[in-house]
Amino acid sequence: MSSTGVQQHLELKNVPQGLASLYSGNVRAVIGRGLLATRSSNWLVMMSGFFEPVLYLLSMGVGLGALVGSVPGPDGQPISYAAFIAPALLATSAMNGAVYDSTWNVFFKMNFAKLYQGMLYTSLGPLDVALGEIFLALLRGLMYATGFTAVLGIMGLLGSPSALLMVPASVFIAFGFASFGMGITSFMKTFQQMDWINFVMLPMFLFSATFYPLTVYPEPIQWFIQAMPLWHGVELLRELSVGAYSPAMLGHIAYYVVMIVLGLVLTTTRLRKLFLR
Amino acid sequence: MPLDSLSGSTPEYVISASNLTKKYGDFTAVDDISFDVPAGESFGLLGPNGAGKSTTMRMIGGVSQRTSGTLSIMGLDPEQHGPQVRAHLGVVPQQDNLDEELRVRDNLIVYGRYFGLPLSYLRPKADELLEFAQLTDKAGAKVDDLSGGMKRRLTIARSLVNEPRILLLDEPTTGLDPQARHILWDRLFRLKEAGTTLILTTHYMDEAEQLCDRLVVVDKGRIMAEGSPASLIRRYSxxxxxxxxxxxxxxxxxxxxxxxxxxxxxxxxxxxxxxxxxxxxxxxxxxxxxxxxxxxxxxxxxxxxxxxxxxxxxxxx
The missing domain is CATH 3.30.70 (Alpha-Beta Plaits)
Known part of the structure; x- marks a missing residue:
């Protein structure tokens, strides 16, 4: 076997001392693998993630919106009902895409394809794997968000230039859900348990001030909704959609920062526990 | 921290285990075992299923945390420096875990990427390994379409992509028909001749006799005897x-x-x-x-x- 300086490439990049057992600074390889594998995946399934919010927008926003008329926007100015629910649908699609990728896909790779076992027998550490998988989920989220925002632009539902910030903001929201979703999935052992994820996501979609303002609820329920992650995403995007900046926005952002950090810690700890026993 | 041998001084043993113990709750899978493996040796762990062979292998790879004892792989503790130790290991797990979403050749290239190796190195290397594994004409095939023996050879080829100094083989030929086993043995023998340190678990005595310079007989997590196949036979039979x-x-x-x-x-x-x-x-x-x-x-x-x-x-x- 010819040896063409393979050893020099095997020396690790500068990895912080404390992370030496978890991380090799090679997230790229995990992402590269994911992109190559998408070639063989089902494009129809991937496209469905784009069409879902568009269908909701047409049926609820345009259809139901004809009955509702205009509603007060986040800054108090009246906006069309479609423009009111569009940011919420975008936030939901960011959530769904990220959760699908980080739960079902990860569940399969973890338990059936044994992909991570193979990866973790190389120089890769669990943090490389977690970051790489989450990045892939975000890439998909970015594609959906860009597509949906383009549709909104075509339909004339973007009320302000700052509405374009909804695209990076949705990726940010997706990051929170993806890092948490992957951590949660690591506890799942059966398909029945996986169904619980849908059981949480559907009500969150329906009740997180998606289709009507939070104020319709009695106060205790408002608090509960405000503790849920999707509500913060909906509010953040809704404010961006009309350019109504408020201090509350910082709260929403902080919520996701915490979610991302906790999710990453949880995922890495769990991957370590599962595969590096 | 560089590996000992990279900084010039070759360690006496590439693997050094002393009083290695692994417990899962009350169950002791590996019970206070010690052994050393010099570079280039072909070392076997022979024992029945459940003897603790695979657990020992997993500890060497740094993917299982020991309960007590010390373990040094090329001068490093695999628990503290997992990625760095594994950079110089090749692993053939008991069950093939090839990437079924990728084609045969891509399996080799992508796996090499996990080690941070550049494509300019990996492309010719993949072809060389396909040749070695007698899979050249299957380069573009789906993994799912390979036979059991071919999958096993691909797994072995994959484990060589980083030119490992130590190759861990966990039951390499279990479940293969006799012809496929002989092809595999031949390939492993060539690696041994090329100076790769082989660590092999098996419950097939003929495999151990063919491939191992030295072996330990393990049962219930303990080492029962140690020596070359011939000397063990002389001593105990x-x-x-x-x-x-x-x-x-x-x-x-x-x-x-x-x-x-x-x-x-x-x-x-x-x-x-x-x-x-x-x-x-x-x-x-x-x-x-x-x-x-x-x-x-x-x-x-x-x-x-x-x-x-x-x-x-x-x-x-």
């Missing part, structure tokens, strides 16, 4: 073995009548084994006592006999 079958009912009853023939007898459910330096002479004595076995066979002692002697049980149950 006789030169020849006479196998007699009297039919399942009579095997036990006839054992008493065989007392005194050879050095030792061993009664198994399906046959009686007589350990003797000269099998022919022992057979004559059996005939002289008027015993008529249904079948008789004289063979050389094997590691199976060593294991039976040490544990009172056979390797494959």
């Amino acid at each position: 006789t030169r020849e073995v006479l196998e007699l079958r009297f039919g399942s009912e009579r095997n036990t009853t006839v054992a008493a009548d065989l007392q005194g023939i050879g050095e030792r007898t061993e009664t198994l459910p399906d046959r009686v084994l007589i350990y003797a330096a000269d099998g022919e002479a022992a057979m004559e004595q059996v005939s002289l006592r008027g015993l008529r076995p249904i079948t008789s066979l004289i063979r050389r002692s094997s590691l199976e006999d060593v294991f039976l002697r040490l544990t009172g049980r056979s390797l494959i149950d």
Whole structure:
């Protein structure tokens, strides 16, 4: 076997001392693998993630919106009902895409394809794997968000230039859900348990001030909704959609920062526990 | 921290384990084992299923945390420096875990990427490894379409992509037909000749005899004996073995009548084994006592006999 300086490439990049057992600074390889594998995946399934919010927008926003008329926007100015629910649908699609990728896909790779076992027998550490998988989920989220925002632009539902910030903001929201979703999935052992994820996501979609303002609820329920992650995403995007900046926005952002950090810690700890026993 | 050998001084042993112990709750999978492996050696862990071989392998790879003891792989603790240690390991797990979403050649390239290796190195390397694994004409095939033996060869080829200094092989030929096993052995033998350190677990004695310079016999997490296959056979068994079958009912009853023939007898459910330096002479004595076995066979002692002697049980149950 010819040896063409393979050893020099095997020396690790500068990895912080404390992370030496978890991380090799090679997230790229995990992402590269994911992109190559998408070639063989089902494009129809991937496209469905784009069409879902568009269908909701047409049926609820345009259809139901004809009955509702205009509603007060986040800054108090009246906006069309479609423009009111569009940011919420975008936030939901960011959530769904990220959760699908980080739960079902990860569940399969973890338990059936044994992909991570193979990866973790190389120089890769669990943090490389977690970051790489989450990045892939975000890439998909970015594609959906860009597509949906383009549709909104075509339909004339973007009320302000700052509405374009909804695209990076949705990726940010997706990051929170993806890092948490992957951590949660690591506890799942059966398909029945996986169904619980849908059981949480559907009500969150329906009740997180998606289709009507939070104020319709009695106060205790408002608090509960405000503790849920999707509500913060909906509010953040809704404010961006009309350019109504408020201090509350910082709260929403902080919520996701915490979610991302906790999710990453949880995922890495769990991957370590599962595969590096 | 660089590896010892990268900084110039080659360590005496590439693997050094002392008092290695692994417990899962109350169950002790690996019980206080110690061994050292010098570079270039082919070292085997021979024992039945559940003896703790795979757990030992996983600890060497740094994917299992030991309960106590010390372990040093090329001078590094695999628990503290997992990614760095694994950069120089090749791993063939007991069950193939090839990437079924990728094609055959891409499996090799992508796996090499996990080690941070550049494509300029990996492209020719992948072709070289496909050649080595006799899979060149399957380069573009789906993994799912490969036979069991081909998958195993691809897994071995994949484990070589980083030109490992230590190759860990966990039951490399279990589940393969005899022809596929021989092809695999041939490939492993070439690696051994090229100077790769092989660490091999197996419950096949012929595999251990073919491939191992030195081995430890493990049972219930403990090392029962250590040495080269030939020296273990010399130490724990006789030169020849006479196998007699009297039919399942009579095997036990006839054992008493065989007392005194050879050095030792061993009664198994399906046959009686007589350990003797000269099998022919022992057979004559059996005939002289008027015993008529249904079948008789004289063979050389094997590691199976060593294991039976040490544990009172056979390797494959």
